[in-house]
Amino acid sequence: MSRSRHSVFWPGQVGAEFQDALLPLNSEHVIEKNVTDAFANSGLERWLHVRDVNDLVIVGVSTNMSVEATARTAGSLGFRTVVVSDATFTFDRADIVGTMRMAEEIHLMSLTNLSGEYAEIVETALLL
Secondary structure: OOOOOOOOOOOOOOOOOOOHHHOOOOOOOOOOOOOOOOOOOOOHHHHHHHOOOOEEEEEEEOHHHHHHHHHHHHHHOOOEEEEEEEEEEOOOEEOOOOOEEOHHHHHHHHHHHHEOOOEEEEOHHHHO
16 A cells, blocks of 8 residues: 655645744744654653643644544543544545545544544533
């Protein structure tokens, strides 16, 4: 099986940089993520454990890619993980037989895959 290393948000690509409104503060730790799972080869798990962080809130793009991969790993590693459903999104995509699936359908299925087993799914209003 061949796997493309190109991603919409691959580091160094136009559009992958921080937006001005979301620039990290000097006090915030930034990791570079080179694959869908934020834990893979990033040192994130160790960084969290050293600081005794056990609760994670996950937001971002894309629900069925980076969000789902990261939440699955977080849950499997024993972190109490929350995914914020209205602070994640995805894109329309063809399935493996070529049928186009709408983003909302993919988004809901990804959240369903995570719910209970790997993460708690909440909306922003409930979290705040």
